[in-house]
Amino acid sequence: MVGQVKKISPSDLFERMKADNFVLIDIRSVQEYQEEYLRGSKNIPIEEFGSYDFSKDYNKAAIFYCRRGRRTSQAADFLNKYPFKEVLILEGGIMAWKAKNLSTVKSTKSPIDLMRQVQIIAGGLVSIGAILGFFVNSNYIAISGFVGVGLLLAGISGVCGLARVLRLMPWNKSIN
Template sequence: MSSKVLTPQAAQTLLAQGAVMVDIRSADEYAREHIVDAQNVPMEQLNTNGMPKSETNAVIFHCNSGNRTVINAGVLDNCATCEVYILEGGLAGWKKAGLPVVKDASQPLELQRQVQIGAGFMILLGVILGTTVSPSWYALSGFVGAGLMMAGITGFCGLARVLMKMPWNKKAVA
């Protein structure tokens, strides 16, 4: 079976005929904003457990921009026993078409964005303090840069672990 790409309008028509929309983003991304009636089954779960059993003739997978979905198309094709479709442009394409989404601004930003903001802030702070106060502050930028490099190599991000424990992230839907 090979997945086909659908425009948001064609996907909406297919949904009205009983297709299921599956959001492959992480739970924290889904909690903040998602397509109305979309089910959240993160890609990591699909990789290990496959698709939950469902009585449908078609499933439409999507992510935020469409890139993750296209990259994982082969895995997604094997997850379902029915017709498999990919939403063109993902959530961003759906919103651009003016179709309904559920937004919950009380949910925290996605963890990846929090890490990017935190790391960027610490690197910038190290450069500013290194220039204005003491060159030893450059070590902060070096430390954060090394941490990001190790996170990329090992898959373990200490900053993400710390951020997950912050009070604002306790609201995230699991």
């Protein structure tokens, strides 16, 4: 096991990118990565670490990042189990990087984030159910109740049925 996980500031990472021997790993979802990422990084979502072979990079420092730094900070003990030369976390994630006016690679073709799509549809259905229940027939309130139960089950189980269906839609094919 390597020493303690350390944080690296965006400015220090920028300087280090000029010459150092390291691997830059974005732990966010594939879709988040497709939307915007740091040049030279590779996307390995944290949930895929168990099946990914890092062994070719063990002789390097590993620098991990996410959107704001929370996911990487929460995963620090887990990340530290890999025998990299050094384990670093980008302090503040890609948002802190952008706040320093450092460049990222952006995609203009990426769809809206899957969870935002879920929120838009769920919010719309709840609103429609409430409006129809108030103005047309009180039975329409069941739409809001159905969506609420679906969100509750998704929160408890960690599996969102609506997200699974949306992932199959044509506009989301790039994230499969």
